Amino acid sequence: MAKDLPVIRFRGACKSYPMAGETVQALRGVDVDIHAGEFVAIMGPSGSGKSTLMHIAGLLDSLSGGRYELEGEDVSAISRRNRADIRNRKIGFIFQSFNLLSRCSAVENVELPMLYHRPAIADWRERAMQALRSVGMESRAAHLPTQLSGGQQQRVAIARALVNRPALILADEPTGNLDSRTGREIMELLESLNTEGITLILVTHDPEVGQAAHRRIRLRDGMIEADEVN
Amino acid sequence: MHIWWTIVRLAVRALMAYKVRSLLTMLGIIIGIGSVIVMISVGRGANASIQDQIHSLGANMLMIFSGTVKSGGVQSGYGTKPTLTIGDAEAIARDCPAVLRVSHATIQPEQIVAGKKNWGARVYGTTDTYAVVRDWPLRSGEFLNEQQVRSAANVVVLGSAVHENLFEPGEEVVGQTIRIKNAPFRIIGVLQPKGRTPSGQDQDDAVFIPHTTMERKIAGGRLPGLVHFILVSAQTGELVAQAKREAEELLRQRHRIAPGAEDDFTVRTLDEFADMAGKTTDIMTYLLTAVAAISLLVGGIGIMNIMLVSVTERTREIGIRMALGAREGDVLIQFLVEAMVISIAGGIIGTLLGITAAKVIAQLAGWMAIISLDSILMATIFSAMVGIFFGFYPARKAAGLDPIQALRHE
Known part of the structure; x- marks a missing residue:
């Protein structure tokens, strides 16, 4: 990967979808570049299109117009199956409600992305433990999510996002379900990951969380309202 | 290798989470496979003992009966005339x-x-x-x-x-x-x-x-x-x-x-008797096969029903797996394996119950139950096929879910 090539490049990104008989314009021409190692907060009121942008950046959804390049590769019109494979290899998701599988232990949850990795990963168990160690959850590997606190669950989720060594991590309101002290701890963990070189994009409407990012992109009505660097 | 093991283990765990429900779902398969096993082993045992009886009548024997009385269209049995x-x-x-x-x-x-x-x-x-x-x-x-x-x-x-x-x-x-x-x-x-x-x-x-x-x-x-x-x-x-x-x-x-x-007479060889007796047991076999097929069908529909419920309940799980990179095929296989685990487990329980029932019936009837490996193998393959067939539609439905919608599902 050439140094100057952005991890994410949107050009004229548009997304519309039908809702209750009307067409909703969620994104109306977004141009943005995000480079490797950046820590970006996408902010804006609800309905501004930030969730849509995040879903498209995470290849959970596709654009209706414009162009999306991920690590220099045009992924605007690839198949559902290829999107799944790229999600698996290049993107780590962190959700507001953690989204751990309740019947699986912490380490099994971390193993999950490797289950879908092709080709199969040989040292999957060690890698899962290593990821848990990097978030300080090694001692809780055998616990079920219900036996863990919210902050601990989010740490396991972060380990899960890291385990396939993705190009970027997408975090959707990662502290939204946590008390402020635990939320700060999670933010510190995310910041330290960014310091180690991981590209981090987080979606939030919490100004305090946004303050931690190095760059803030504000969306309004599906367009970029402001793009500011700290 | 570990992937398949993990998939099966997760499927077993998913089913163990609802033990009673899984058992009730299996019931149709248990009854279906059980009756197939009973039917085959008792049928074969009955046939074998009838053949034994027939051949015990004598060695290389023919029987000659005198003719029958026909009067006004009523035909009486052998030897009446x-x-x-x-x-x-x-x-x-x-x-x-x-x-x-x-x-x-x-x-x-x-x-x-x-x-x-x-x-x-x-x-x-x-x-x-x-x-x-x-x-x-x-x-x-x-x-x-x-x-x-x-x-x-x-x-x-x-x-x-x-x-x-x-x-x-x-x-x-x-x-x-x-x-x-x-x-x-x-x-x-x-x-x-x-x-x-x-x-x-x-x-x-x-x-x-x-x-x-x-x-x-x-x-x-x-x-x-x-x-x-x-x-x-x-x-x-x-x-x-x-x-x-x-x-x-x-x-x-x-x-x-x-x-x-x-x-005005009838000559019968023992083989002809054996054939006639065989035909009677064949008809019984067909009837019982039909009964077994119907109960397997009902059992299969039961599996489909529960799998559809399961897909709805676990929509969010499906969304998570997709976000983490599960392809449609991965989700399809996961739910197919679950359906197959239910049906094969039902098949195994049905086989065991069937063998027990066949032995009891044979004991009461005074002949032996012939339990052969091929009937057990057939029952297992058949129950797996029921699982695949009736699990396919729910699995297809799960695989076709939109990841964003699935992640939003409560």
Whole structure:
């Protein structure tokens, strides 16, 4: 990967979808570049299109117009199956409600992305433990999510996002379900990951969380309202 | 390798989370597979014991019955119109080269008296060759001999059931005297037990006297020279069919049956009996197969129903897996494996219950249950197929979910 090539490049990104008989314009021409190692907060009121942008950046959804390049590769019109494979290899998701599988232990949850990795990963168990160690959850590997606190669950989720060594991590309101002290701890963990070189994009409407990012992109009505660097 | 193991383990865990529900879902498969196993093993056991019974009737044997009475369209069973004679039997013995031995008999139910006890049994007036043709060994004493038949001696051979009912168990009775229609008969032998015929008649509940004695002292002048049936043993197993043809040809000549006219007698080989019995059990097998197929269908629909519920309940889980990179095919396989785990587990439980039930039924019915590996294998493969077939639609539905919608699902 050439140094100057952005991890994410949107050009004229548009997304519309039908809702209750009307067409909703969620994104109306977004141009943005995000480079490797950046820590970006996408902010804006609800309905501004930030969730849509995040879903498209995470290849959970596709654009209706414009162009999306991920690590220099045009992924605007690839198949559902290829999107799944790229999600698996290049993107780590962190959700507001953690989204751990309740019947699986912490380490099994971390193993999950490797289950879908092709080709199969040989040292999957060690890698899962290593990821848990990097978030300080090694001692809780055998616990079920219900036996863990919210902050601990989010740490396991972060380990899960890291385990396939993705190009970027997408975090959707990662502290939204946590008390402020635990939320700060999670933010510190995310910041330290960014310091180690991981590209981090987080979606939030919490100004305090946004303050931690190095760059803030504000969306309004599906367009970029402001793009500011700290 | 570990991927498949993980998928199966997760499927088992998902099902163990709802034990009662999973068990109820399996019930249709359990009943279906169980009845298939019962049907096959009991059916085969029944068939084998019927075949055994038929072949115990005698070695390389043919049975000839006289024709039937037809009056006003009503056709009675074999032997209702006596047409066979002792002369016919002797002619078959003399003129048919494929025939080894011939015997014949008339049967009459009589009360048999021994001391203070009495017992009703069938009295056979027959020839000295009867025991050989029937391949029927004696427990003690001897069977009728030629001299006794020729001289119409008052001698009798007892079936084992008659011995049981008139004497103490193990009592030596050869030389003792019993009375039939007030005439004294000296016991010269007791036969080994032979069991029931395929039609359920107890073959041991009979006594055997010379046909000459029967005609003169028991039958009282009825049916002179006529017999109820003729038994023929062929020279070898290969000559059974030929013996049948020869006997039929000879009897048509002797009975002056015009070409094209209907025979007034019937010749049956044991193989024909076996075939007829086989056909009856075949029909039973088809019926039970239909029942089993229907219960497997119902069981399969039950699985489909529960899997659809499961897909709805676990929509969010599906969304998470997709976000983490599960392809449509991965989700499809996960739910297919779950459906198959349910149906195969049901199949295994059904097989075990079926084997138990088959053994119990066989015990009660007095034959053996034949449990073969192929029926178990077939049951397992069949239940897996039910799982794949009925699990496919729910799995397809799960795989087709939109990841964003699925992640939003509560």
